[in-house]
Amino acid sequence: GQSLEQPSEVTAVEGAIVQINCTYQTSGFYGLSWYQQHDGGAPTFLSYNALDGLEETGRFSSFLSRSDSYGYLLLQELQMKDSASYFCAVRDRYSSASKIIFGSGTRLSIRP
Amino acid sequence: NAGVTQTPKFRVLKTGQSMTLLCAQDMNHEYMYWYRQDPGMGLRLIHYSVGEGTTAKGEVPDGYNVSRLKKQNFLLGLESAAPSQTSVYFCASTLSGQEYEQYFGPGTRLTVT
Numbered sequence: 001g002q003s004l005e006q007p008s009e010v011t012a013v014e015g016a017i018v019q020i021n022c023t024y025q026t027s028g029f030y031g032l033s034w035y036q037q038h039d040g041g042a043p044t045f046l047s048y049n050a051l052d053g054l055e056e057t058g059r060f061s062s063f064l065s066r067s068d069s070y071g072y073l074l075l076q077e078l079q080m081k082d083s084a085s086y087f088c089a090v091r092d093r094y095s096s097a098s099k100i101i102f103g104s105g106t107r108l109s110i111r112p
Numbered sequence: 113n114a115g116v117t118q119t120p121k122f123r124v125l126k127t128g129q130s131m132t133l134l135c136a137q138d139m140n141h142e143y144m145y146w147y148r149q150d151p152g153m154g155l156r157l158i159h160y161s162v163g164e165g166t167t168a169k170g171e172v173p174d175g176y177n178v179s180r181l182k183k184q185n186f187l188l189g190l191e192s193a194a195p196s197q198t199s200v201y202f203c204a205s206t207l208s209g210q211e212y213e214q215y216f217g218p219g220t221r222l223t224v225t
């Protein structure tokens with residue numbers, strides 16, 4: 001089967017840097033995605049890593065190590081608007097179509 | 113370009129009632145998905161479709177049915193609602209080969225009493 005583990009909550013200070021980790025177990029692994037979800041809102045796509053290494057998109061970066069079945073999302077220069085839940089998701093092949101399996105999410109709280 | 117839309121936004125049902133949730137996308141995406149999200153949990157896949165006229169079961173399909181008669185629409189049906197189906201339902205769509213980047217609708221908050 002597939003499983004993902006990420007911390008349930010993380011607290012950080014405005015302007016600081018925070019890292020949200022994700023470990024996964026899955027067969028037919030293709031890549032790791034990250035999504036952001038504000039309270040009451042819909043998930044929105046942030047990044048995708050298919051290969052080992054760091055992908056940078058503005059203040060957000062995502063890292064993948066396939067050999068360690070591990071990835072993380074790095075948020076820099078934290079702003080209050082970054083307070084949200086962050087989900088890692090693995091792209092896996094199951095049955096006849098590729099699907100996304102989501103982790104339970106990490107709630108990021110930012111203090112002034 | 114409206115993206116992914118869902119109707120209704122909110123609904124309250126009594127146990128045993130039926131209803132249909134509608135998802136529509138105008139991005140010409142091949143794949144469409146229905147998820148449910150419960151408090152403190154991630155998204156769990158109910159059913160999905162890889163094209164018009166095709167559907168498949170996800171992780172938690174029991175109690176739900178789906179249909180994809182047109183490429184742009186994906187319907188989720190509850191034949192006999194149960195309190196355990198109280199949840200927020202999200203529809204998503206994506207291009208074939210880009211399943212890692214899904215576009216979500218705003219969600220439907222369903223309460224079954």
